[in-house]
Amino acid sequence: MLFNYLKKNGFTLVDSQFTSYLFSDSEQQVAVIVDTQLYGSNKPMYDYKEYTGWQNMLMHKFERLYRFMDNEEQKDIELADAILNDVGDEYDFRQFGADRQVTETDPTRPEYNFESLFEQVYGSKFLHALEREYQYVDLLGKSRYVDYILKTTKGEIAIELNGETYHHPLLIGKNRYQSQLLKQNSLMKDGIKVYRWSNAGMADEKKFADQIRLYFGPENNFCAQPPANQFRDVSFSLYKHQKEALADMEKGREEGKSTFLLVLPTGTGKTEVFIADHCVQKQLGYASRALVIVPFKDLREQTKARFLERNPSLKVATDIFDFNADVIVQTTQAIQRKFASLPKNHFDYIVVDEAHHAPAQGLRRVLEHFAPRTLLGCTATDRRLDKKDLAEIFGRYKLNMTLEEAIKQKLLPPIRAFRLESNIDFSQVRFNGKEFVKSDLNKNVILPSRDQLIVDMISKYFSQRDIKTGRSLADLQGVIFCVDVKHATRLANLLNKHAISAEAVSASSREGLKSYKSGKVRFLCACDLLNEGWDAPNTSIVVMARPTMSKVLYMQQLGRGTRNHPGKEALYAIDVVDSYGPALQPWSLHSMFRVNNYKPFADIFNPNEAVIGEEVILDHLYEQERKLQPIKLFNFEDELGDYLNDEQLARELFVSTGTVKSWVKKQSVIPDKQLPFGTHMLNYYKQNRVDEIRSEKNLKRRSEATRRDDFFEFLEQRDYTFSFKIVFLLLMLKHVDKTGEVSLSLLRRDYQAFYKRLLNNYGQAEKPKSPLNNETFLDDIPAITKSILQNPFEKFERKCFMYHAKDLDKIAFDAVLWDKFKSGDINAIKKQMRTDGKDYFNKHIKAGEFTEATFDDI
Template sequence: MTLSDYLRSLGFQQIDSQFTSYLFSDNTQKVGIIIDTQLYGTNKPSYRYHEYTSWQNMLMHKFERLYRFIDSEAHEDRLLIDAILNDSTDEYDFRQFGADRQISETDPTRPEYNFESLFEQVYGSKYLHALEREYQYVDLLGKSRYVDYVLKTIEGEIAIELNGESFHHPLHIRQSRYQSQLLKQNSLMKDGIKVYRWSNAGMADEKKFADQIRLYFGEEEKFCSKPTASQFRNISFSLFKHQQDALLDIENGRTQGKNTFLLVLPTGTGKTEVFIADHSNQKKLGNADRALVIVPFKDLREQTKARFIERNPNLIVSSNILDSSADVIVQTTQAIQRQFASLSTDHFDYIVVDEAHHAPAQGLKRVLEHFNPKTLFGCTATDKRLDQKDLAEIFGRYQLNMTLEEAIKQKLLPPIRAFRLESNIDFSQVRFNGKEFVKSDLNKRVILPSRDQLIVDVLSKYFTQQDAVTGQSLATLQGVIFCVDVKHANRLAALLNKHKISAEGVSANSREGLKKYKEGNVRFLCACDLLNEGWDAPNTSIVVMARPTMSKVLYMQQLGRGTRNHPGKEALYAIDVVDSYGPALQPWSLHSIFNLDGYKPFADIFNPNEAFVGEEVILDHLYEHERKLHPIKLFNFEDEFGDYINDEQLARELFVSTGTVKAWVKNQSLLPDKQLPFGSHTLNYYEQSRVDEIREEKNLKYRNEDTRRDDFFEFLEQRDYSFSFKIIFLLLMLKHADKTGEVTLSLLRADYQSFYKKLLTKYGQAEKTNSPLNNEEYLDDVPAITKSILQNPFEKFERKNFMYHSKELDKLAFDPVLWENLENGDIELIRKQMRSDGEAYFNKHVEAGGIGDNWYEGI
C-alpha cells in the first residue's frame, strides 16, 4: 500500500495537485499533507525550484500543520508518517553529526545575505534581533540538525530555510537527501514550527517577497526584538574526587559564590550518588524544588530514575519535561532539545548533565544557555575531556535577560573604552540607498593610503607601549579591524606588518589567520564581513571600525566580537574612524549607538569620570594635554528617522504607486515631515500617524490586506477600457497562472500575440483604428510587444499592487494576498466578466457585424 492509499484509509481526502504532487487534507481542513510522486522515475517532471517552494509556502500559511512525504510502499516510511500524525512513543538517542554550524558557518550564503537585507527593508533593523541564525534543532529520530534562521515571535517560532536550487531541488538531489530534508521539515512542523523556504529566484521580485513575508510572518509588534548579552557562570571544577570529598568541594564552592560544578570521577566510583546526595541537601534547603537530569541514552534515563526513587521513595520522578508536579525530571538529550524552548529560564532550580562527555557542546549549548538554575551540575568519567576549557565551554555560557549596555553597567561584561579617530576625509559623495552605504562608493573612498595610515598610527602610538613603573604592556593586546572588502583588509594588514605590528587579512577564502589569532601568534585580524557573527575569540581587546555603516545590527555584531570576558582582559577598546559625511548623515559609532553626547578619549563610555586604573594609566601617560570630556554633536539615523516611513512605505500603506507619491511631493500637494538631502537626491520621510490624514486628503478608500479581494473586484467593476489590452491580459493571466498565481511572461506574450494576429487575419483589424496592434510586423516584434504588455495592461494592475513583475525570472504574478483571498468561484466570475466586456468592446470597435460567441477561444 502506498502512502497515498494509506492516507485515504486514515480518512484524508485528495483536494488538489501541483506538478507531480498530491495535496491531502483531513476533514477539519487544518492538517495538509503533500505526497510527492514520480520524482525519481524515468519520466521526471520539469519545474523550477521557486515554483516548488512558492506553492508549499502558500499551503504552509493556509494549514495549521503541513507535512510532506515521498509516496512509498516502504515499511519505514509508514512508520515515519505514523510517528508524525500520531503521538508516537518511539524514542531515539541523541546523535550529533558534523561541526557546529554556529561556529563553522561564519559567512551567510548569498540567499541568506539577500534575505537579511530584504527582511530589514520590510521590518527595520531593530527587528533583525528577532532572527536567530544557524538554529540548532533535534529531529524526530534524534539527529541534530540546523535551520538557516528562526524568527522569534511572542506566538512561537517560524523557521526559514534559504536554499540553493542545485542543493535542494528534489529533481536535482538524491532521494535520500530529499527525504532527510523532509524529515527535518516535518519534525519542525510536528513541534508547531512552520517552515518557509526561499531561493534567490524566489526573492528576486522584492515587492512580491515583501508582501509574502508580511503575510506569512505577520506584524513586527509580535517579534522579539530585544538583544541580549551573554555571560559566563562562575564555575567550580573538581577532578577525581571521591564522593565525600566531592560533596565538600561543592559546598566550599557555594560559599565562594559559585553555582556551577563540573566533576570528573572514574567509572564505578559513584558520580550518580554524588549529584543525588547534593540534590537531596539542596532540596531540604528549598533550593531544588524542581530538578532536571539530562542523560544521553534511554537506558541510562531509566537507571537514573530508579536510583533517585531508591534513595528517596517520596520523590515524584518523571520523564515528562512538562510535568509540573514532578520533583525530578530525567530525560534524554534528544528529548530535552526538542522541548526546552517552551519553558522559562528559571523553570528548573537544579540541573544535572550526566555523562557530559557524550553530549557535545553543540548539542547542549543552547539548552544550557537558555536555563539559569540555582545549581548546574555536570559530571563525567571520561579521560578524553579532562581539560577545563572544553567542559567549561559546554557548561559556562548563558543568556542575560538584559541588554549589552545594562550588562556592562552592572560590570557583568568588560567596560568599553572609546577612541574617535577623526580622518577629516570628505565622504559626502558616498551614496546612501536609504538603509546602507553603497559598497562600490565605499571601495573608491575608504581604501585610501592616508586613512589607513591614520589607523596604523593610532595603534602604533597607543598599543605598543608599556608603563615605565609597573612594566605593564599594551603591546600584547589583540584586536580585529573591520574593513570594507578583501582588498582593503589585505592592504591594511600589509601596512600593519610594515610597521612591525603582526596582522593578517582574513576572508571567506582565507581563514588561516583565525587559528594563529586564537593561539596568540598574530595581533590583528583585518576582516571584511567574515567576522561579523558566528566567530568567537574572547581574547579580542581592540576593535577598529574602519568600515562605516548605517546598519545598527552590523555595528553591534562587530562590536560583539570584543565584548566577551577573558582572563586578564580589563576592557574592550573600540576605535571609531570618524569621517566627514556632511551635516545630515553620519554612520553609527559607539556614541550614537548608546546616545552619548560626551567623549573622553579611551575613558569608560558609561563612566567617563572614573579614576584611571590598569591599562588606562598607561594610555593616560601618552597624552600631552589634559583629558577632558568633549561635547560631540551626533546624528542618529534611527532616532531621527526610525519611526518615520519613506516614499515606498507610504505608497504601500495607501495602495498607490511610489511614482504617485513622488509626483504629489513634486507638485507640493504632499509635504514630507522630514527630508534628508543626499547628493543630487532627497529622501522623503513621513510620520506614521499621518497615513490616515493623507488618505483622507487624497480621497482614498481605506485598504489593507483584508480588503484586497474586494478592492480587486471594485477595480474590475470600473470597466476602464481605453483599449482591449486589460481584458485579454487578465484572461491570459488566469489561463496560465499556476497554483501560486505566477505566470511565465514569455508564455503569456506568445498567446497575446497569437490572439491579436487571429483578429487581424479574420477581420483585417485587431484593435481601434491607428493602434499599432493592427500592424502584423509590430505583432511579430517581441521586444515591442513585451514593452507594450508591461506598460499598458500590466502597469494598471501593478499600480494597485494587484500584480508584480520579476524580470530575472521572466514572471508575472498575482499579489500573494489577493491570490490567497480569492474564493471558490471567483476566478470563473472574473472570466465571465472579461468575456462579456470583451465581446461588447470588440463588437463596438472592431467588427460591426458581430465578433461571435467564441471569440475568446484559446485564451
C-alpha cells in the same frame, strides 16, 4: 503506497505541482505533500524558488504541513505513521559534528541578505527576535540545526536559507533530501512551521517583504530584547569521595552558588551523590520537583531504579508533564523536544548526568529556559576536567539584558572608542535606500591618505612601549574591515611596510585566519568574512574602515571583538569618521548606542571611570587632553525613526510608490522632511499625515484584510478605455505559477500573438489610433514591454494588486492578495474577463464575431 495510506486515513487529493501531490484532511487543518518520481529517469526540472514558494504558501495556509517521499516502500508508510499518528520508537540522543553556534558565528550570504531584508521590514530592534544556528533534536534523536528561529508569542518559526546547493531535492540527492524532510517534519510535529528561501527567492525584495509580513505576522509579537551570552556562576569540584563532594556543594550554597559541576571517576558514585543531595534538599523544602537528564534510555531506567531503591516513597516518572511526580528522569532527546511549554520555575532541582555526552547547544537551550534552585552537572570523563570546557557544555545561558547592560555590569569586556577623523569629503557617495553604493565606495574610500591615517593610528597607539610604565599594547590583535579585496590587500601591504604584521583575508584567501588565531599575525584586513564561519575571541581591536548604513553589518563587525579572552582588558573600536555632508552619516559606535559625548579611548558607557591598565598607556600617548567632547550624530533611528519614507507611505495608503513621488513632484503632497542625497531627495512623512493625505486624496481606508474585496471592487468598475487590462489579466491567470508569479517574457509573447492575430484577421487589433494596430510596433519587444507595464500593469500596480520584479523579469500578484484568493475566485475572474472581452471587441472591432471562446487560448 503513501497515496492509499493517506486516503485510508481520511486525506483527499486537493492539488499538485510537478510530481508532488497535496493531500488535506477533511477539516483543512493538516496537509501532506507527497513527492514522487524525483530521482527516476523522468525526473522533473524546476527552480528551487518554485518549490519553496509553493511550500511556504501551504505552510502558512494549513495548521500543519508535512512532506514525504514516496518510494513505494513500507518504510515510507512507517515514517508517515510515526509522524501523523504518534507511532514509532523512542531514540537515544545522537550528536554529530561540532556545535554550529560556536563554529558558524557569521552568517552565510543568504543569511546576511535575510537579516538585511528582515531589518528593512521590521526594523533593527527586532533582529534580536531571531536566534541563529538553533539546535533541534529530530524524531530519531539526531541533533540538527536550523538557520534561524523566530520567537513569537504564537510560537516559534523556523527559517532555512542555505539555498539550492544545500536544499534543492534534485541537487542534493535522495538520502540528503529524506534527511531534510525528516528535520522539517520533526519541527512541524512540534508545532514549528518551516519557511525556506534561497537568494533567488529573496531577490524580489518587494515580494519577500510581503511574504514575511504575511507569514511572520506583526512585529509586536516579536521579542525585541537583545540577549547577551554569558556563563552561570559555577562551583567546580573534583573529589574522590562522595562526602567531600556533598560538603563542597553545601559550602557553595552558603556562598550563594546554585550551579555545580561535579567530576568523579567512573565507579565512585556520581548517581549516589546527586540522589543524596536531592534527598537533603527535598527535606529542606528546596526540591519539591526534580528533573534528571540522561543521554540514553538504558541509563534512564537505571537511574529511576536507583532513586526508588534509596527512597521507595518517591514518585519517579518519565513524563515531564506528570505534575504529581517528585522526580522526572528523561533522556536528552525527549527533554529537548518538549521542555518549552513548561514554566521557568517548574523544576526546583535539575541534574544533568553524563554531562560530557550532552550536546553543547541543545542542552544549553534547556538550561537557558529553566531557573532551578539547584543545577548540577555530573561527569566522569578525563577529557573535560577544565572548568571552561565543562562550562561550555553545561553552564552557558542567556542573560535577559542588552549588550550594553551586560558591558555595564562587567559581564563582557568594555568597549573603548576612538574616532579617527579623515576629513575626506564623501558627500557624492550614492545611497540606494539601504546601503552605500559599493562602486562609489571603491572610488572614494580606497585612498592612500585615508589608509595611511589608519596605519599611523595603529602604529602610534598600539605598537609602542610606554616609557613611564614599561607596558606595551603591541601584542593586541585586531581586524580592519575593508570595502573589497583590493582595499584589504592595500591596507595589509601598508601595515607590513610599517613593521605591523598583517594579512588580507577573503572568501578565496583564508590562509591568514590560522596565523591570526595562533598569534603569528597581528591584524587581518577583511572584506567579506561575514560569508565565513569565523570566530576569534583574541580580537582586541576592530577598525571600521568600511562605511556602512547597515546596522546588521556594523554589529556583526563589532561582534568580532565582544567575546571575553584571557588577559583581554577591553575591545577598542576605531571608527573612521569621514564627511558625508549634512544628510547621512554611516553607523558608528556612538550612533549605534546613541551616545552624544566622546572621550578618546574611554569606556563608551563609563567615560569618566578611573584610568587603569591599558588605558594608562593610551592616556600617556594621546597628545591632547582627553576630555568629553560633544558630537553631533545623525542616524535614521534617532531623527527619522518615527517617520515614513515614500515607499512606506504608499503602502499605508495602498497606492504605488510612483504615485506618491508624483504627488511630491506636483507639490500636492509636501514631505515633512527632505534630505538631499547626491542628485536625489529622500522624502519623509510624520505618521499622523497618513489619515490627512488619505482624506485629501479621497482614498478609501484599505488594509491587507480588505485586499481581496478591493480587487473585485476594482474589477466590477469595468473601466475599459482599451482592451489591454482584459487581455493582460487573462494572460496573468494563464501563466501564473503556484506562488502568484508570471514570467514577463512569456506573457509578452502571448500578448503580442493575440493582438497580431486580431490585426491579421480583422485589419485592426484595437480602437483607431492605438499603436497595437501597427505590426511594426507589435514586433518591437522593448516598445511592447513598455506598453504592457505603462498601461494594463500600472493600473493593477497602483492599487497594490501586482508588482514588477525588474531584475527577475517577473510580474506577480501581491502576496497578500494571492493568499486571500478563495476557491473559485480564479475561474470567476476568467469568466468576467471573457465576457467583458467579448462585449468590448464586438463593440469596437467587429460586432457578432467574438464569443467567450475567442479567449480560450489565453
